[in-house]
Amino acid sequence: MFKTIGICGCGWLGFPLAQQLINSGYTVLGTSRSDSKLKLLSEQRINAHRFTLGEPLPWSDNSPQVLVLNLPPGRRQFDELTFISNMTALIQQAIEQQSKILFVSSTSVYGEVAGEITETQLPLPQTASAQAHVILEQQVLESGQGSVLRLAGLIGPERHPVKQLSGRTLGKGEQKVNLVHLQDVITVIVAIIQQEQWQQLFHLSATGHPSRADFYSWAAVKAGLPPPQFSQEVTLDEGRWINAEASLKKLGVRLQYPSPFDMPIELD
Template sequence: MRVAIIGGGWLGLPLAKKLSQSGHQVVATKRSEKGVQSLLDVEVSAVQFNLGDSLDSPHLTDVFNAQLLIINIPPGRKSLQPDVFLQDMLNLINTAKQRGIEKLIFISTTSVYGESSRTVFEYTKVAPQTVSAKLHVTLEQHIRDLFKQHSVILRLAGLVSKDRHPARSLSAKKNIENGQKVVNLVHREDVISAIEKIITNDKFGHTYHLSSSEHPSRQQYYTDAATALELPTPEFVPSTSKDKGKVINCEFTLRELELNLQYPSPYDMIY
């Protein structure tokens, strides 16, 4: 299959490499020349593209000649202009449809469910609270309306890899609140495997989400993780709250995709 990935970075690059190795014809985008070179270095075709650039540029021909488009562009946190981001994303999605893209996978986030204490399933009503979550909900619906049964919304919990673990950013921090709430994490390798399953088994027309199957408390997990990684342990504010936050249940996704998680527990993700 001809696959184009908009956003060939931390997730997109290894995904592009894996799909290419599996026999797909892959092209991915990066914002900088250095980023383009990082894709070329792993033998993946690449073009330079930044969200908001002209979509009529000839060098995007290979992108819009793809059969499947994977959009993996999260809103930037520091310089986010919500209205501009939303319009640029809508233009990209609309152009993809107009140029003949047949299928679309949109990488979204489980933050669309909000932070209420409950177990959420793929069909649970969304309750976005942050600007980013609200943008994702709007884009999800637009994609469903436009691509219908040829689209997939893939909502991801907190992402982890060997070189990216949240325990490192929490190390040595003090007065951290909500230590009683559970963690919802997913490993990058499991995300890549899920996308491969979607493509190979033609599992379009659904909303999926991914998270590990186990959900220890933040205080317990990040303390244990810091110890295992030989980092200064974080300090949490004592809490008597019974609010455990949301728990991502992805049994439907795992069953539908016939996917066995390589990292079913957050403890499996500690290197």
């Protein structure tokens, strides 16, 4: 049974994950670049370490038995080669410290592939970020010490796509949405760690996939926001939909929010 978990990136996902692990009896080492966040982590009984991507891991004598890599590349001035280089060094250090690795990735690696997407679908990354994720996923899986979790679009406290889409004019209203709630992500990550499910590729999405037009129109009304307007042009393009049933079955997890319509809208 693992006792010490490291989380690189205690932000929107990593911080509540750390809290859940602490409450489950684990010792958690967490990183942040912010002094105020380090103080908050310490107040929550998390062993806090200052860390910026590009630096070596901030622990050596007390390496975690599992390292959760949750370091999104960011959207501004993304330097693919630097990100890959820094993350590769991080993965190699974790391997040398004999830590199991859980790499948090994204279903964006499937690019423009349409239709039902299962874990056996080969990625076809289109963006620099997605291409970087595929390279890093391969490194983790080939190490023999890690697993990969590809996440659909995230929803949770202060995070809901309807906030950005409200009032806009949009196309492709018939395409299906692929979303997953923060709490379900945390449940799956804890299950992977507790069950020691290594050298595995998982992906995660709610099992319900309403159309963009139906869901975001409903969510805007629910949130008291101007609904987006969708083009009347019908293309019969349903896009892709992530079928995570195999991952959920392997882990024995039942989603708390199986449909996007079940997910609370928490914008403040």
